[in-house]
Each structure stands twice: as structure tokens, then as C-alpha cells.
């Protein structure tokens with residue numbers, strides 16, 4: 018942070034009690050951990066190091082590895098203080114004595130901090146060797162901290178190796194590196210290695226919250242989460258970002274300002290985009306891209322963040338207790354969980370593949386926006402994958418339906434109804450209605466083994482219209498529908514629907530109940546349109562000369578139905594898909610009763 022911002026922030030950044038004109042210290046320095054307990058997110062290392070200190074088994078060379086800004090150098094200094102503290106050696110430095118103060122301020126004569134990047138030569142190491150030959154001036158140990166140790170030259174490593182092989186007992190080495198694989202194996206094998214982890218987002222956010230509270234600035238958790246995410250597991254980067262945010266926003270930190278300053282994609286927009294994909298809303302995803310463009314985000318970065326979001330969703334879908342797999346604030350996690358619940362893993366994986374492909378193409382295309390738009394449209398309009406288990410279950414159901422003989426009556430009449438009857442009665446309904454009614458108000462041609470084709474077709478018409486109505490009733494009121502299946506459609510016209518039952522029929526008496534009759538009438542009006550009256554008629558004979566009941570038709574046509582259904586089944590896309598998947602051949606099994 019430069020000195021200008023120091024002037025701007027001098028007033029509210031200082032402790033208040035102390036000098037108000039004190040120059041601004043960057044947060045990363047001001048809140049640098051001074052004890053192992055302060056160190057965030059490296060508990061495993063703190064425990065090992067404090068145990069070593071407590072037991073007095075302190076190795077002579079340590080190697081701290083890990084990404085930048087996760088606490089390697091801070092730990093090295095804390096270690097140096099713990100070893101040389103006037104109150105120690107102890108598991109934690111006192112941070113009060115002059116030895117501790119000198120190390121904190123970087124002026125201790127016994128602690129040599131060397132930057133491997135700028136002291137790479139063999140001469141530097143020789144000089145170092147000469148220096149450490151002498152006993153420490155004040156402390157117990159001469160402590161050599163080499164940062165970015167992988168930058169040393171081969172000769173320098175060789176010179177260092179000699180010292181490491183026979184180290185003077187008053188010398189401790191602490192090496193820090195982001196790239197341990199670049200170290201010679203001879204060096205690695207002589208060090209006790211500690212791998213520092215990326216700091217989990219939640220811990221960084223908690224630390225940032227602590228710091229803004231100390232600084233008496235109010236920043237929302239959302240904004241701090243954005244800052245922490247930008248830091249990508251590094252506390253130092255997160256704190257630098259927070260410095261930047263405070264410099265830009267002052268004491269009044271608004272979420273939108275943080276979003277635009279950091280150029281991060283708003284999490285809300287990501288959530289909305291994935292939500293639009295899952296809702297198969299192509300307009301929604303295109304609008305999201307438009308907003309990405311309007312905010313001035315990089316299209317490819319947006320795509321990358323979307324991929325990361327899908328990764329999180331897939332993990333949430335696949336794993337019950339994601340634990341450390343997911344690095345998210347609780348509020349965001351809850352939103353993602355809600356979004357993921359109706360999805361299938363297969364669909365998510367296909368969508369991820371699409372996005373990854375698009376991301377690759379965007380890097381080479383002159384039209385990254387177009388590539389992204391097309392990928393998102395495809396993701397949103399993708400037909401859902403049907404799990405093979407469901408497919409088999411549906412096949413089984415289909416088979417069951419065919420065996421029970423309902424297949425043909427069902428779909429055919431439903432289709433007919435959709436084609437003929439408007440879903441709501443409209444003024445145009447009467448125009449369409451006549452098509453639904455048979456022309457003959459009381460069809461007289463009884464079913465015979467071989468009726469003339471004309472008579473047959475008329476009877477079929479009337480029958481289909483009736484079957485459609487019965488099915489409709491069955492869907493709405495299963496019990497009434499089941500009774501109605503035993504009624505003969507005597508006459509169906511726009512004004513009257515007459516149904517005949519044998520005189521002593523149980524169905525007649527049940528359906529004659531005022532409630533039942535009213536329901537049937539209103540369903541008839543819904544189904545046929547217009548305002549037909551529903552009339553139940555007591556038949557004097559057995560009804561053999563009347564149009565067949567749905568129940569009779571079912572029996573009569575079951576054989577025919579089965580044949581037709583078989584044909585339909587063979588053509589059904591699900592069956593075709595199953596045959597293709599299993600590479601088999603379709604064979605239908607008839608049940609014993611011949612149905």
C-alpha cells in the first residue's frame with residue numbers, strides 16, 4: 018500500500034489510543050501472526066511444531082512448502098522466536114522480550130533471513146557458511162531462514178549441502194518454498210518437511226471478519242467472501258485484496274463496489290444462470306450473457322466460474338457429506354443445495370462437459386460471446402437423461418398396461434379429446450363440438466361379428482366419443498368412472514347424454530345419487546363442451562342391442578388392442594432406445610389368459 022492511502026486511512030486505521038498520524042501499515046503486516054495460535058488454517062503444522070518444541074526434539078533443518086501467502090514465512094519467524102525467546106525455548110514466543118521484538122522487526126543479529134531469489138549464487142552461500150560458524154551473539158541459536166529456496170543455483174545447493182550434512186549444533190535452518198519439486202533430493206532428504214495447505218475459504222472469511230471488526234469498518238459477509246475467494250486460499254493475497262477494497266470504498270463498503278472493483282462475477286448471476294439452465298429457460302440464459310457483457314466481465318472468466326459452480330453442484334449431488342471438497346460460505350451452500358435437489362448427476366455431467374468444451378473453444382474464437390451463448394442454449398434445451406433403471410421400470414409399466422388391455426382406449430381417446438375439445442369452454446366451442454358428437458343421435462346398429470364397414474365406423478365414432486368421456490370421468494373420479502364403464506351410450510348429442518343400465522343394476526342406483534349425477538353432468542360439459550344434460554336410463558332388456566359398454570368393448574377388442582399395442586410398442590422411442598442400448602431384439606410375452 019502506498020503512502021497516499023496511508024494519509025487517507027490514517028484516521029480510522031490506527032488503534033485510536035496511539036498516535037493518530039501513524040502511517041498506514043498494510044493489513045498483511047499489521048495482522049501477521051505472531052504466535053502459532055494466530056496462524057489460520059495450518060493447525061496440523063502448528064501441532065507438530067509445538068510438539069517438537071515441547072519435547073526438545075527440534076530438527077536442525079525444516080522445509081516449509083505450500084502456496085504463497087499461507088503462512089510459511091510467518092511460521093518460520095514464530096519458530097525462530099520460540100527458539101530464541103528469552104523466556105524460552107517454549108512452544109509459543111512471549112512476543113514481549115527484546116529477542117522476540119528484534120525478530121518481529123527483522124533486526125535480530127542471530128536470525129538471518131535470506132531471499133533465495135536474490136541470493137542465488139555460491140558466494141552467497143559461502144558467506145553464509147562463514148557467518149554461521151560463529152556462535153549466536155545473544156540467543157541460543159543462529160537461525161537461517163531461506164525464502165524461495167528453490168531459486169538457489171546448483172552450486173549454491175552443493176555448498177549448502179555440506180553445511181546441512183554436518184550442521185553446527187547452534188544452527189537451525191528453515192527453508193520455505195512454493196516449489197519443493199525443484200529442490201535436489203539431497204537437500205530434501207536432510208530436512209523435516211511440512212506441507213502448508215491452502216487456507217479454506219471459511220477460515221479466511223472468519224479472519225477477515227475479525228480484522229474488519231478490529232478496524233471498526235463494516236463490511237458484509239458477502240463482500241468478505243468475494244475478497245477471500247479472490248485470495249484463492251492465500252491469507253496474504255486476501256488481505257492485500259481487502260486493503261485494495263478499503264482504499265477504494267473507504268469506510269462505506271458496498272457489495273456492488275466490491276464486485277466491480279474485483280471484477281469478480283456476481284455469485285447471484287451465476288446462480289441465476291444455472292437456475293435458467295435447469296429450468297430449460299433459453300431466454301434466461303441469453304439474458305444472463307447479456308448482463309455479463311453489460312457488467313464488462315470477461316466472457317471466458319464467467320464461463321470458468323460457471324464450470325466451477327457446476328462442479329460444486331455435481332459434488333453436492335454425488336456426495337452426502339462433502340466436507341472439505343466444497344469451500345463455500347454457508348449461505349451460498351444452502352442456495353446451491355436447494356438448486357441441486359431436483360437434478361440428476363448424469364444431466365449435470367453432460368452440462369459440465371458442454372461448458373468445458375465451450376471454455377476451450379472460447380479461448381480460440383473471435384466470438385467468445387457467441388460460443389458461450391450457444392453452449393448455454395444447448396445446456397438449457399438438452400433433453401434429460403433417463404437413468405437406465407427408470408427406463409426399465411417404464412418398460413415394465415408399459416407392458417403391464419398392454420396386458421390389462423387399456424393401452425389403446427387410453428392414449429387414443431386422450432389424443433382425440435385434446436384435438437377436439439378446447440381445454441376451456443370458449444365461444445368457439447359449439448363450432449368444434451359437433452365433431453365430437455356422433456351424427457346419429459341414437460345409433461341403432463348393434464355390434465355384430467361382421468358389421469358393414471359404414472355401420473361399424475359410425476358405431477366406432479360414437480363409441481370412441483363415449484370412451485373418451487368415460488376415461489375423462491375415470492381420471493377425475495375413479496369410482497364414478499369405473500361404474501360408468503358398465504353403461505351403454507344410448508345417445509350422445511350436444512343437448513343430451515343418455516346412458517343405459519340394466520334395471521336392477523347396482524351401477525344405476527349408485528350413479529343416480531344426486532351428487533354423482535351432478536358430477537357426471539358437469540364432467541360431461543367439461544369434456545364435450547356445450548351444456549348437455551346427463552340422463553340415466555333403466556333398460557328393460559339386457560342391453561344386447563345397444564352400443565357396447567366400455568367394459569364390453571375392452572373385452573371384445575382386447576385381442577385386437579394387444580396386436581395394435583405391440584406394433585405401437587415396437588415403434589415407441591423408449592423401446593427403440595432400449596433395444597439399441599442392449600443390442601437385443603424385442604419379444605413380447607403374452608399372459609396365459611390370452612389378453
Ligand SMILES: [Zn+2]
Nearest residue numbers: 102111114117
Ligand atoms: Zn520472547
